[in-house]
Amino acid sequence: MAKIEMKTALVEMDGDEMTRIIWQMIKDELICPYVELKSEYFDLGLEMRNATDDQVTIDSAEATKRLGVAVKCATITPNAARMEEYDLKQMWKSPNGTIRALLDGTVFRAPIVVKGIDPVVRTWKKPITIARHAYGDVYKNTEIRVPGAGTAELVFTAADGTVTREKIHEFEGAGVIQGTHNLDASIESFARSCFEYALATGQDLWFATKDTISKTYDHRFKDVFAEVFEADYRTRFEAAGIEYFYTLIDDAVARVMKSEGGFIWACKNYDGDVMSDMLSSAFGSLAMMTSVLVSPHGYFEYEAAHGTVQRHYYKHLKGEPTSTNSVATIFAWTGALRKRGELDATPELVEFADRLERATIQTIEAGKMTGDLARITSLEDVTTLGTREFILAVRETLDALA
Structure with missing residues (x-):
């Protein structure tokens, strides 16, 4: 069967750890065999963000403004431990926060409901x-580590030079200050x-x-x-x-x-x-949630709303079996493909996104699921599948729906 053509590229933002592994599996097994994928690729893995002084994150957001639709993998927001682990130049801010600030809008998140969960x-x-x-x-x-006694103030200087000043706290010892806006x-x-x-x-x-x-x-x-x-x-x-x-x-x-x-x-x-x-x-699961940033300017960024599944990634690196839920990442791809199809008047792309979502849900409702769902399902005689095996099961269902 001929692959579905895309008229316009979407922005593809790759990520970190186990979700990065899943990302490639989904492309290889569930997207590229069926769609002639057009994407502008940005590597938002922590190493690349560090190497580019986070410019790659800004570039991906600007590309989203230009193309209108993006799909994003889960990424690491580093803490002190991550800074040491990855030998970072600094503790880079949340890439999600950076992208959302540039695109504005609202993130809508809703659970993916399936029978038996x-x-x-x-x-x-x-x-x-x-x-x-x-x-x-x-x-x-903006944060400050207060080393000792002193006065903390909130100061705003208007464009005309007028100063507004409020005392925050009179410190008698060490502490912390945080400014938000x-x-x-x-x-x-x-x-x-x-x-x-x-x-x-x-x-x-x-x-x-x-x-x-x-x-x-x-x-x-x-x-x-x-x-x-x-x-x-x-x-x-x-x-x-x-x-x-x-x-x-x-x-x-x-x-x-x-x-x-x-x-x-x-x-x-x-x-x-x-x-x-x-x-x-x-x-049901952190991996059973859709997430889309909707900008009033007409930009849409779809993402998996969970983390990078660090524990499974370390198991994966050791060659140990994993059973990582990929549903939210699959739905990030389907959301982006559907919106691209809607904006470009490509109904076959919209239909494919719908079919892939149905295949994912039907696979779970047939009793084939990852370990996180198998532990909580009310279905009987379920089969617990590994990370790759679940994606292959979805592909089998997808082909049966064609």
Whole structure:
């Protein structure tokens, strides 16, 4: 059968450790035999980021602006241990944070639901989508290690030279300081993306921060959402029969645990990072979550929402068997291919992406799965497959669906 032609390339961002191994397997077995893949390749492995002073990350984001669609493998955000392990020049920032800051927009993450993998929260009947702000907060922070006694101040110098100054703390000994920021324009883009996504999917939208404690920073998020909603979306929401409401983040957590699901939960950057991992794990596995950055400028970046699976990678290097779940990475590829097909009016590419997703889900529902799912499934007589064996099983199902 002839391969599906792509009209326009997409941006391919390779990554680190076990997910890098999976990335190549997916291309070799599930993409390239069926699609004449066109991609602009960027190696975002930690060694290349270090060698280029992280310029490769910036270049990949700029390419996404030009081509409109990207697919990204999981990458390492180094800590002190990683800095020593990889002999880094410095502790490079999160590549996801860098890319999201350049593209703006909102990250939407939703669990991949399959029969036999039941949510650990008994009340959850429908998927819960996390809408995560993609700019600022701790991902663009500035930090200082305070060596001893002294005064810490927050200082803003306006363009006209006016200085605003607030004392942070009078240190009597050593400590740490962290400065974070955000932008009204980015918060508004976040709000509009969330409102539009809710209307497009017909789901209620929740938004939560901690404005009772953070009376300026978090309150600004609350105010911008309220202003945008009242100005442009209240009437549209009422016509669609869906609801928007704001609550505190701790109240939202309590509500989520008692809900049936089927709504969008909008969170600030770090809150969304943590809560999406909680939701994906509670729905089944960290590797069973879709993730897409949607920019108001029309850029789409699809990624696996989990880490690089370091423990399995070290086993792989020793030649030991692994059973690593590749579903989120497969769905990152299908999401990018589908969007490329939609933008380029290539229906056969859209259909292929749909078919590959069906094949992945059907393989699991047939009882063929990786170890993380085999340990929690309610299906009987399942077969636990290794990393490569699962991908080959998906290919067998994919061919049967052709």
